[in-house]
Amino acid sequence: MNKPILTILGVLLIGGGIYALIAYAPKHGAGPADSTTVQMATTSLTTVSINEDTDVYHIGVEYPQFGIPALDVPVKKMVEKALSDFRNYPANPADSAVPKNDFIGSFSSAYIGPDVASVAITISEYTGGAHPNTNIFGVNVDLKTSREIALSDALTLIGKSLADVAAGAEAQVRAEIGDSVFEDGFAAQSENYSVFTIDKDTVHFIFNSYQVAAYASGPQFADFARVK
16 A cells, blocks of 8 residues: 655756746646746755665655755755655565665756745655655745745735636646546635745646546646736
8 A cells, every 4th residue: 555655856957147947847747847937036056965775765855955044944844754754664565566665856846036936846755556656845935024925825926816716727727638637626725726836927736646637647737827
């Protein structure tokens, strides 16, 4: 049986100059892949790498630190909590098809602007079964107040109610993958829209595998233009 998940996948791409950019989100697949561009003001990026190999598990992780404590602290805390939980998993039985539990990860979709800092962390674990379990998480910070951005703040940025976003998100996903969706995952409830990233022009809502569609469809995304 699969254990709870959390893992990090993806790639951070930074261009040179005063503004560098990093990409967000493919519409298909098990996690961030092909990137599009988002503006990113110059900042000090350090990549923290963690690699461990024991008789019980393998860990290969990279996560970012930007020199911005308000963003760096929650990113580090998220990764360390996921790793702590993972290290405590019991060893797989001797007859398991998977000799070791596997924890892989990285990051994508980073945006550092004058008002907002945002990054997508993708966490993936494989502990046996048909496929790895992969989730994407967004960490978003208001640089003026140094506090994390809540869903209510994201709705203000796009000038929409949660009901508006729910209707719009379902329409976007249906246009992308057809009618084979899980309608409950689009319900106008805060937990369904708690994962998002932000860039200069857009708030990107993220629906992880199984929330609004079958695993084979991968995570889904809905984008809304910022008005603030």
